[in-house]
Amino acid sequence: xxxxxxxxxxxxxxWREAWDSAKLFETKNNDPRPKYYVLEMFPxxxxxxxxxxxxxxxxxxxxxxxRKAKGFNVLHPMGWDAFGMxxxxxxxxNKVHPKDWTYQNIATMRTQLKSMGLSLDWSREFATCxxxxxxxxxxxxxxxxxxxxxxxxVSKVNWDPVDQTVLANEQxxxxxxxxxxxxxxxxxxxxxxxxxxxxxxxxLESLDGLDQWxxxxxxxxxxxxxxxxxxxxxxxxVGAPDGFDTLPVFTTRPDTxxxxxxxxxxxxxxxAKKLAENNPDIAAFNEQCRRIGTSAAEIxxxxxxxxxxxxxxxxxxxxxxxxxxxxxxxxxxDYGTGAIIGCPAHDQxxxxxxxxxxxxxxxxxxxxxxxxxVGNTAFVPLKTQPVRYxxxxxxxxxxxxxxxxxxSLEIFEKDGWGTRETQFRLRDWGISRQRYWGCPIxxxxxxxxxxxxxxxxxxxxxxxxDVDFETPGNPLDRHPTWKHxxxxxCGGEARRxxxxxxxxxxxxxxxxxxxxxxxxxxxxxKAANEWMPVDQYIGGIEHAILHLLYSRFFTRxxxxxxxxxxxxxxxxxxxxxxxxxxxxxxxxxxxxxxxIKISDVDGKRTATLLSDGSPIEIGSIEKxxxxxxxxxxxxxxxxxxxxxxxxxxxxxxxxPERDVIWTEAGxxxxxxxxxxxxxxxxxxxxxxxxxxxxxxSDQTVAKIAHRTLKHVGEDIEKLAFNKAxxxxxxxxxxxxxxxxxxxxxxxxxxxxxxxVDFLIAMIAPMxxxxxxxxxxxxxxxxxxxxRAWPDFDPSFLVDNEVTxxxxxxxxxxxxxxIARDADQxxxxxxxxxxxxxxxxxxxxxxxxxxxxxxxxVNVVG
RNA sequence: GUGGGCGUGGCGGAAUUGGUAGACGCAAGGGACUUAAAAUCCCUCGAUCUUUGAUCGUACGGGUUCGAUUCCCGUCGCCCACACCA
Numbered sequence: 011x012x013x014x015x016x017x018x019x020x021x022x023x024x025w026r027e028a029w030d031s032a033k034l035f036e037t038k039n040n041d042p043r044p045k046y047y048v049l050e051m052f053p054x055x056x057x058x059x060x061x062x063x064x065x066x067x068x069x070x071x072x073x074x075x076x077r078k079a080k081g082f083n084v085l086h087p088m089g090w091d092a093f094g095m096x097x098x099x100x101x102x103x104n105k106v107h108p109k110d111w112t113y114q115n116i117a118t119m120r121t122q123l124k125s126m127g128l129s130l131d132w133s134r135e136f137a138t139c140x141x142x143x144x145x146x147x148x149x150x151x152x153x154x155x156x157x158x159x160x161x162x163x164v165s166k167v168n169w170d171p172v173d174q175t176v177l178a179n180e181q182x183x184x185x186x187x188x189x190x191x192x193x194x195x196x197x198x199x200x201x202x203x204x205x206x207x208x209x210x211x212x213x214l215e216s217l218d219g220l221d222q223w224x225x226x227x228x229x230x231x232x233x234x235x236x237x238x239x240x241x242x243x244x245x246x247x248v249g250a251p252d253g254f255d256t257l258p259v260f261t262t263r264p265d266t267x268x269x270x271x272x273x274x275x276x277x278x279x280x281x282a283k284k285l286a287e288n289n290p291d292i293a294a295f296n297e298q299c300r301r302i303g304t305s306a307a308e309i310x311x312x313x314x315x316x317x318x319x320x321x322x323x324x325x326x327x328x329x330x331x332x333x334x335x336x337x338x339x340x341x342x343x344d345y346g347t348g349a350i351i352g353c354p355a356h357d358q359x360x361x362x363x364x365x366x367x368x369x370x371x372x373x374x375x376x377x378x379x380x381x382x383x384v385g386n387t388a389f390v391p392l393k394t395q396p397v398r399y400x401x402x403x404x405x406x407x408x409x410x411x412x413x414x415x416x417x418s419l420e421i422f423e424k425d426g427w428g429t430r431e432t433q434f435r436l437r438d439w440g441i442s443r444q445r446y447w448g449c450p451i452x453x454x455x456x457x458x459x460x461x462x463x464x465x466x467x468x469x470x471x472x473x474x475x476d477v478d479f480e481t482p483g484n485p486l487d488r489h490p491t492w493k494h495x496x497x498x499x500c501g502g503e504a505r506r507x508x509x510x511x512x513x514x515x516x517x518x519x520x521x522x523x524x525x526x527x528x529x530x531x532x533x534x535x536k537a538a539n540e541w542m543p544v545d546q547y548i549g550g551i552e553h554a555i556l557h558l559l560y561s562r563f564f565t566r567x568x569x570x571x572x573x574x575x576x577x578x579x580x581x582x583x584x585x586x587x588x589x590x591x592x593x594x595x596x597x598x599x600x601x602x603x604x605x606i607k608i609s610d611v612d613g614k615r616t617a618t619l620l621s622d623g624s625p626i627e628i629g630s631i632e633k634x635x636x637x638x639x640x641x642x643x644x645x646x647x648x649x650x651x652x653x654x655x656x657x658x659x660x661x662x663x664x665x666p667e668r669d670v671i672w673t674e675a676g677x678x679x680x681x682x683x684x685x686x687x688x689x690x691x692x693x694x695x696x697x698x699x700x701x702x703x704x705x706x707s708d709q710t711v712a713k714i715a716h717r718t719l720k721h722v723g724e725d726i727e728k729l730a731f732n733k734a735x736x737x738x739x740x741x742x743x744x745x746x747x748x749x750x751x752x753x754x755x756x757x758x759x760x761x762x763x764x765x766v767d768f769l770i771a772m773i774a775p776m777x778x779x780x781x782x783x784x785x786x787x788x789x790x791x792x793x794x795x796x797r798a799w800p801d802f803d804p805s806f807l808v809d810n811e812v813t814x815x816x817x818x819x820x821x822x823x824x825x826x827x828i829a830r831d832a833d834q835x836x837x838x839x840x841x842x843x844x845x846x847x848x849x850x851x852x853x854x855x856x857x858x859x860x861x862x863x864x865x866x867v868n869v870v871g
Numbered sequence: 872g873u874g875g876g877c878g879u880g881g882c883g884g885a886a887u888u889g890g891u892a893g894a895c896g897c898a899a900g901g902g903a904c905u906u907a908a909a910a911u912c913c914c915u916c917g918a919u920c921u922u923u924g925a926u927c928g929u930a931c932g933g934g935u936u937c938g939a940u941u942c943c944c945g946u947c948g949c950c951c952a953c954a955c956c957a
Contacts, residue, residue, distance in 0.1 A: 015910090226875065226952080233874075233953060240957080261957060274957090314955075340955040350957040358872085359955060435956060554952085615898090663883050663896060671883070675897060682910095683896090689911085736885070736895035743895090750912095815891040820938045822891050860937050866890045870937045 013695075016688035018652025022779040025793075026127055034795050035129045037085050039526065039537045046082035047541050048074040049521055051549030051557075052089045055115035055137070056096060059122045061589040061634055061672060062550070064644045068660040069586055069731070070548045071128045075775035076726045078129065079799035085541055087524040088123065088130045090116050090137035093144075094513045097447045101479045102189075108447040109475065112139055122645060127653045127778050129795065134527045138516035143523065144449040145470035146532040147515065151452055152463050153571040154204065161203045162461075165440060169197040174483035176444040196300075201442035202451055202509060206563045210235055210434040212577070213562055222582035224667075227554045234555050236435025238262045241419055243428035245273055245351075246324035248332065251284050257323055257335075260346040260433055264422060265414035266353040268401045269374035271364060273323045274316060274336040274350050278343035285319060285337075292317060292337065299339040314363050315339045326427040327403070338363065346433055358388040375399045378408065439560065441512040446477055446485040448510030456497035456504035465498050471506065484508055517557055518564035521547075521579060533573045542574060543581040546729075551585040558583070584729055587669040589660075591640040593629035600639040601626060603674070604646075631671055642672055654777035655681040661731035661776060684780055687742060687773065690749040691766060691784045697758035698766055699789040708761035714744045715765035716806035722772045723799065731776075738772055745769065763788075771800050816841055817868040818850045826867065837861050841869060 029035065050070040053063055074086040090112075097108035104111075116137055123130070136143050154160050168177040172190035176199070187194055206213075214235045217228045241264035244256035257273070275282055277299035286293035295317040316336035325331035333352075340359060341350050354364035354371045364371055365386060373383055375397040391397055393411035400406050402414060403421050422428035442451070450471040452464040464471055474492045477485035486492060486508040497504035519532070525541040526534035542565075558580070565579040594601045594617055606617045606626050617626040634641045647656045659680040664670040691698070718741040725734035745765055752758040766788060774781035774794045781794045813827045814837070824846045828837060838859050841847055851871050858870040 229875065230952060236956065238956075259957080263957080338955095340957095342956070345956045347957090352957085357957080360957085433956085551951085665884080668884095673883095673897080676883085679897060685910090732884075733895085739895050746912095813891095817891085817938070820936095825891085858937065860890095862890060862938095866938085868890080868937050 013689060013692040016685055016692075016780065016783065018654060018684075018779065019649075021783045022125075022127060022652055022654070025779045025782040026124065028782070028793060029129075029795055032793065032796070034793070035086065035131050036133050037083060037087075037131045039534075039540070041083040043081060043083040045085065045541055045545075046074075046077040047085045047544045048077065048546050049085075049087070049524070049544045049548070051547070051553065052091050052517070052520060053119065054091045054094065054096075055112055055119055057115050057118065059119050059644050061642055061644060063123070064126065064647075064656055065589050065660045065666075065670065066548060066550075066586060067123065067126060067128055068657045069584070069666050069729070070546075071126075071130075071657075072661060072726065072731060072775040073546055073548075073729065075129050075778060075795065076723075076799065078795075079771070079774065079797065080723075081798060084129075085524065086128075086130055087134040087527075088128075088132065089135055089520055089524065090119075090139075091513065091517050091520075092116065092137035092139040093448045093510075093516055095445065095447070098445060098479065101447075105479075107475070107477075109139070112137070112447075125645075125648050125653060126657065129778070134524050136520075136523070136527050138449075138513070138520065139447070141470055141472055143520075144516070146523065147449050147511070147519070148452040148464070148469050148471060149466060150519070150532050150568065150571070150573070151511075152466060152469075153573070154567050155453075155463055157567070157571050159205050159208065159567050159570070161205055161438065162200050163203045163438060163440065164198050164200050166196050167199050167201075167444075169195045171195055172482065199442070199444075201440045202453075202507075202511075203438040203440050203442075204515075204563065204567070206439045206560070207434060207436055209563055209566050210237070210436050211432075212566065213436075213559065216562075216578060220578065220580075220583070223580075224583065224585055227551070227558065227583060227585065230554050231559055234436065234559065237432060238435075239430070239432050240264060241267070241422060241428045242347075242431035243326045243422070245326065245333075245335075245349075246329060247335075248322040248324060250281065250321050254281050254284065257281065257349050258347045259349045259351050260431060261351050263353065263356070263411075263415065264418040264428070265399070265402055265411055266356055266374045267325075267327065267351075267418060267422070268403060269353040269355050269372040270325075270333060270351045271354055271369045271372060272334050272336055272352040272360075272367075274338035274341050274352055274363075276341040276343040276348040277337055277339065279337070279341075279348045282319075282337045292319070295337060299337070314359065314366065316363060316367055318367070327422070327425065334369070336363075336367070344437065345435060354388065355384045356388055356390055358390065361386070361388040372401055374401045375411075375414075439512075439514075439563070441515055442509040443512055444484045444487075444508070445510055446473065446479075448513060449516060450486070451507045451509050451511055453507040454495055454497060454504045455507065456500065456502060458502060459497055459499040459504075462497060462499045462504070468498065486510070514556060514560050515564075518560045519568065521561070522565070522568065522574060531573075533568070535572075535574065538574045539576065542576055543579050546582040546584060547580040548584045548586060550588075554585065584666070586666050587664065588633050589672055590631050590669045591634050591642060591672045592631050593638050593640045595627045595629050596624065600637070602639045603642060608674070633669075634672070647677065651677060651681045652684070652779070654780045655684050658683065658735070658777055662735045663732055665732050666729055683739070683742075684777060687769070687777075687780060688784065690742070690746065690753075691770075692787050693753035694749045694758055694762075694766075695787045695789075696756050697752040698763050701758050701760040701763040703757070703759045708748065708759050708765075711745065711748055711759075711765050712761045713806050713809075714741055715761075715768045716802040716804075719768045719772065719800060719802040720807065723802075726775065734772075735776070738769070738776075741765070741769060741772075768800055768802075770794060771797065812864050814864075815866050816844065816847065817866065818847065819870060820868060823847070823850065830864065834861050834863075837867060841867050 048070050050066045074084050078084045092112050097112050100106050100111045101108045170177050170187035170190055170192055172192040173187060177187055214232060214237055217232055220228060240260055240262035242260050244258045247254055247257055277296040282296055286296050316338040319335050319337060321335040322332040323335050352360040354361040355373045371384055378398060396408050396410050398408050399414055403418050419430050423430060450473060452469060452471045454462045454464060456462055474489055493506040493508055495504055495506050521544055522533055522538050526537040561579050566577050568574050569577055594606050596619055605620055607620050608615055608617050617628050619626055632638055659677050718737050721737050722734045748762050752762060770781050770785050778795060785794045810830050811827050812830050813825050815822050816824050816826050826840055828840055847869060856869050856871050860868040
C-alpha cells in the first residue's frame with residue numbers, strides 16, 4: 011500500500027505544539043524521581059544560530075530525551091550569554107541600542123532553536139543582561155567582597171587614545187586600535203579582581219576527582235594553574251640604587267645553587283625601571299624588551315638579549331661570591347619575583363645566554379658514565395635519573411635531582427637564608443571592563459570613606475538606558491547623572507564605579523541560577539544543592555580553560571558565601587568537535603555552497619558556478635566561517651529537510667568529540683533514512699495496528715530488536731551516538747523484509763509490532779518528530795516523548811548455538827557452529843573432526859588447541 | 872621546545888580493550904522497475920595473483936604472544952594545547 015512521503019514541514023510544527031501544550035519539558039523542583047541535569051553551553055546572541063549550535067544542542071537533546079525516557083527528572087534549560095562587546099559594536103556601527111539589538115537577536119535565535127524540536131524547559135529561560143539576573147550577580151559580588159574574595163590591582167591595559175577606551179587583546183591589531191587605527195598605549199589602571207589564586211591549590215587538587223572530564227581538559231587546567239615548588243631567597247646587591255638592598259628570587263632548582271654564573275631581572279622589574287631613570291641605554295633596552303611579546307611567532311624567534319647593569323649580586327650562602335646582574339628579555343615580571351638565577355650548565359636558555367655574553371659555566375652534576383663538561387647543549391636529565399653531583403651544598407655524591415633538591419632545601423632552610431615556597435602561574439582574575447554593556451560593579455567611591463559597597467537594599471545598580479555611542483569613551487563614565495550618588499556610609503557626594511564585569515562572570519554561575527531562576531536570592535539553596543552538579547555539560551573545547559576554571563572558582567566562592575554546598579559544578583564534561591565544510595573558490599573569491607553545483611564522474615568531483623557555469627576550485631575542508639563563505643544556514647536545512655534530518659546528520663558517522671564534515675550527500679542520506687523509516691512503518695501500519703499470530707515465528711526479528719535496544723541504550727549513555735545510529739540502521743535493514751511482507755499481507759506478528767515499538771523508542775531521542783508521527787500511525791495515543799524507554803528481554807540476547815571462527819596457526823580457516831554450552835573437550839573434538847582441520851594437520855596431532863569460550867578456537871599444529 | 876592525542880578501504884568511521892579487520896553510512900560501478908526521470912529495490916565494492924582458491928594488508932621497522940589495529944621498543948608523518956614559567 012503506497013503512502014505519502016513524510017512531510018516534516020507539516021509534521022514537525024504539529025508535534026512541537028503538542029509537546030508545548032502538554033508542558034512536557036517543564037521540570038518541577040519537587041519531583042521525587044532521580045535527577046539528571048543536562049546542560050549545553052548557552053549561546054551568545056550574535057544574531058542567528060549556526061551549525062555548531064545545531065550540533066551542540068542536538069547532542070544534549072538526545073541525552074536529555076533519553077534520560078527522561080529512562081525515568082529521570084531531567085533539567086534541560088536554556089538561556090543567553092547576552093552581555094558583551096558585539097552589542098556595543100553594533101550600537102556604534104548601526105545606531106541600535108545594545109539592549110534592543112540583543113533582545114531582537116534573542117527573539118530570532120529562540121525561534122530558530124525552537125524549530126529544532128529541543129526538549130528544553132523554556133520556562134526557566136533568562137538572559138544574563140536581564141536586570142533580574144545581574145541584580146543577583148551584584149548580590150554575589152557584594153557577598154564575595156565581604157568575604158575578602160574581591161581585590162583591587164593595578165594592571166596594564168591597552169588604551170586607545172582616539173576612542174578613549176580600553177581595548178581587549180583581540181581588538182589590538184598590529185599594535186593599533188581596530189576601529190581608530192591609533193597606536194595603542196599601555197596604561198595602568200586600578201582594576202577589580204576576584205581572588206582566584208586563593209583557591210589555586212584546591213582547584214588543582216580537585217582536578218583528580220573530575221573523572222568524567224576529558225583528560226586533555228584536566229591537563230590543560232593543571233598547566234594553566236602551573237604549580238611549582240622551590241626555594242625562595244634574596245640576593246644581596248652591590249652598587250644598586252638606594253632602596254634596593256636585596257633582590258628576591260624564586261628557583262625551582264635549589265640543587266643548582268652552586269652553579270649560577272649570573273642573575274637577571276625583567277625589563278619591568280622595579281629595579282630595572284629605577285635604573286632606566288638615569289641611564290638612557292637601559293631605558294632604551296627596557297623599551298625594546300617591551301615591544302617584543304605581542305605575537306607568539308615573534309616570541310619564538312626572539313633572540314635572548316641581556317643588558318649588563320654593572321650591579322653585582324652576592325650569593326646568599328657566601329657573600330664573597332658575586333655574580334653580574336643583567337636585565338634580560340626572557341625574564342617575565344608576571345611570574346615568580348621577576349628575577350632569576352642563571353645556571354647555564356643545566357638550563358638551555360641560561361646556557362644560550364651565557365655563551366652569548368661570555369659568562370662562565372659551572373657543572374653542578376655530571377652523567378654517571380662520563381666526565382664530559384657541558385658544551386653548547388645544557389645537561390638536563392630527568393629528575394628521576396641519578397647523576398653525580400660535584401658542585402652542590404653537600405659532599406660530591408650520586409643522587410637524583412629530586413633527592414638533591416629536597417636535601418638542598420632542607421639545608422638552606424636550616425642555614426636560614428632560604429625558604430621552601432610554592433608558586434602558581436595562575437593570577438587573580440581581573441574582571442573590570444571599561445564598557446557599557448555588562449553587569450555594573452556595585453561599588454561606590456567616596457572621597458572621605460574610600461570604596462564602599464552598594465547596600466543590598468539599593469540593588470540593582472541598573473544600567474541607564476539613555477546612553478549614546480556617538481562620542482568616544484565609556485558611556486557610563488560620561489553619562490550626565492548616572493555615576494553621581496550619595497555615599498551610603500557618610501551621605502556625602504560620591505561616585506559610582508563605572509566599570510562593568512567581565513562577561514565570564516555572567517557565565518560562571520548561570521547553571522546554578524537555572525535551578526531556581528525565579529528566586530529573589532541568587533540561589534534557592536535547597537534547589538541548587540539538589541540539582542547540582544550538572545550531570546553532563548556539553549560544549550566546545552575552546553572553553554577548556556577559562557570558562558570552566560572560572561566556573562569552578564565561582565562555585566567555591568558561592569559555597570564560601572553560603573549560596574550552595576558544593577565545589578565542583580560539572581560532574582561530566584563533554585567537548586564536542588566543530589562542524590566543518592568544504593570551501594569553494596572562484597575567480598572573484600570564495601563562494602557559498604548554495605551558489606555552486608558539484609558533479610561527480612567516476613569519483614572525480616568538479617564544481618561549477620550555478621549562475622554562469624564557470625569552473626570553481628574545490629578547496630580544503632575548514633571550520634564554517636563567514637569569511638570563507640563555507641557556511642550552511644540551519645534555517646535552510648530545516649526548511650528543506652526538516653529538523654530531524656539535521657539532527658540525525660549531526661550524530662551519524664562522526665564521533666561527537668571529533669569534527670563533522672557537513673556535506674549535501676550526507677544530508678540527503680540522512681533524509682533518505684528519515685523517509686525510509688516512515689515508509690516502512692506507514693506501509694505496514696494496518697497490520698501493525700492489530701498484530702496477529704504467534705511470537706515464536708519471528709525469532710530473528712525478536713533477537714535483533716532486543717539486542718539493538720540494549721546496545722543503543724548503552725551507546726547513548728556513553729555519548730557514542732554514531733554507534734547508536736549504526737545499530738539502528740542495522741535494525742531497520744533487518745526489519746525491511748518483514749515490514750514489506752506485512753505491508754503486502756496487511757498482517758503483522760506481535761513480535762514485529764514490538765520491534766517497531768522499540769525502533770520508535772530508539773529514534774525518539776534523535777528524531778523526535780518522526781517518532782511521534784510513526785507512533786501515531788501505528789495507533790499510539792499518548793506521545794512518544796512522554797513514554798518510557800522499553801526494557802529488553804535478556805533471554806533474546808543469548809543464542810543456543812554459537813559460531814566460532816576456527817584458526818589454524820593463527821589464521822582463520824573456517825567456522826564451527828556448536829551448542830553454546832559445549833564444554834572444552836566437546837569443542838576440541840568437533841574442531842578436530844572438521845574437514846579443513848584434518849586437511850591442514852595431514853594426520854599429525856596438533857601441538858595445542860586454544861579454546862576461548864564463545865569466542866574463538868586456534869589449532870596450533 | 873614541552874605536554875597530549877592520532878595514523879584502519881576512494882571517504883566518514885566500526886572492531887565487545889589481546890580473539891573472524893573493514894560493522895554502519897557516503898561515494899562509485901552494474902542491474903531491476905519505468906515510455907522516461909525521480910523515488911525504490913537487488914548485486915559488486917582493501918590490494919595482488921595462476922580468481923570455486925591463495926597470498927598480502929590497520930603509517931614504517933622490530934619485539935612479546937597460540938593469536939597484535941589493540942601491548943612494548945624504535946622511525947616517520949599529522950593534529951591539538953601550552954610556550955622564554957626561573
